[in-house]
Every structure is written in structure tokens, then in C-alpha cells.
Amino acid sequence: MKKMNKIPALAMLLIIIAFSGCAKESDTTTDTANRDAFIGTWMVSETWTKLSYEVKIYADPNSSNGVFISNFGNAGVDSTPAGAEVNGNSIVLDANQYISVELKINGSGTLSGTKINWSYTLEYGANVIQAVAVYTKV
Numbered sequence: 001m002k003k004m005n006k007i008p009a010l011a012m013l014l015i016i017i018a019f020s021g022c023a024k025e026s027d028t029t030t031d032t033a034n035r036d037a038f039i040g041t042w043m044v045s046e047t048w049t050k051l052s053y054e055v056k057i058y059a060d061p062n063s064s065n066g067v068f069i070s071n072f073g074n075a076g077v078d079s080t081p082a083g084a085e086v087n088g089n090s091i092v093l094d095a096n097q098y099i100s101v102e103l104k105i106n107g108s109g110t111l112s113g114t115k116i117n118w119s120y121t122l123e124y125g126a127n128v129i130q131a132v133a134v135y136t137k138v
Contacts, residue, residue, distance in 0.1 A: 032064050035086045037111060039067070042135035049074060055135065067091070073122050073131070075099050093120065109135070 038057050045052050053074045060066030065086045072082035072093075082105060083094040089111040098104050107120020116135040121128055 034088055035059060035065050035067060037089075038086055038091060038116070041138040042116065043138055044074070044133050044135050046074070046131060046133040048129055048131045054138070072099055073103065073105060073120075075103055079103070091116065107131075 039059060040057060042055050042057060043052060044055055051074060053071065055072060056070045057067050058070075060068055060083065063085070067084050067086060068081035069084060070081045071077055071079065080099045082099050083097060084091050085094070090108060091111065092108040093105055095106060096104060102124050104123040105120060106123075107118060109116040109118035109120075114137040118131070118133040118135065120131050120133075122131055123129075
């Protein structure tokens with residue numbers, strides 16, 4: 001009788017051990033994969049200037065989710081690239097950064113398909129401009 005009680009217990013233990021090694025794989029994407037959706041050349045349509053211009057977003061080699069944006073706010077190709085962090089479909093500018101001697105920026109955007117919808121501020125000394133822009137991937 002004692003031997004029969006041990007067999008079901010042993011079988012149950014083997015089943016538990018067999019299934020404990022099985023784990024559901026994560027279906028989340030990596031920060032780098034999220035960032036890759038933002039990398040490239042974008043055509044910008046900005047509301048406050050009523051101008052269209054081009055920017056390039058490229059990977060920050062020192063960060064898995066960091067990017068740089070050249071010509072942000074149409075500041076020119078010689079301006080310091082804007083730094084930003086990507087988290088999922090959101091991109092957030094590094095806070096209170098200067099991309100030229102007198103131009104400070106703050107803001108964020110959301111990627112939807114091939115467009116990024118931005119809301120940000122541009123500060124030139126005492127002048128603060130609230131800007132909205134749409135980036136469309138080229």
C-alpha cells in the first residue's frame with residue numbers, strides 16, 4: 001500500500017519539474033527596436049513658422065533608446081542636434097537643452113505609423129514659442 005501512494009506522488013513531482021522549465025516568452029520589443037522606428041529622414045510641417053523643412057533622426061551610440069535630431073526647430077544644420085529618448089511610440093526631448101547659443105527646447109512627440117506628432121516649446125531669451133509640428137517619414 002505504501003508503494004502505491006509513492007507512485008502518484010512521484011508522477012506528480014515529475015510533471016511539476018517538466019513544466020517548471022517552460023516559460024512564456026516575452027512579446028515585448030526591445031528599446032532598440034522601438035528606437036529604430038524613429039530613425040531616418042523626416043519632412044516637418046510646423047504650425048508656428050508655416051514652413052516645411054527636413055530633419056534627420058539618428059541613434060545615440062551611447063544609449064539603447066537615445067536619439068539625436070539634426071535641424072530640430074529648423075535651427076539649421078550647424079546647430080547642436082537635439083537629444084531625445086524613445087520609449088515605445090513616445091519620444092521626449094532631453095529637458096531644457098540648448099541647441100544653439102540662445103535657443104532652448106522642451107517637448108515630446110508620439111509616433112503613429114509614419115508620422116510623429118510633436119508639441120514643444122522654443123525659447124529665445126524671454127520669447128517663448130509654443131509649437132506643434134508633424135514629422136512625416138521620407
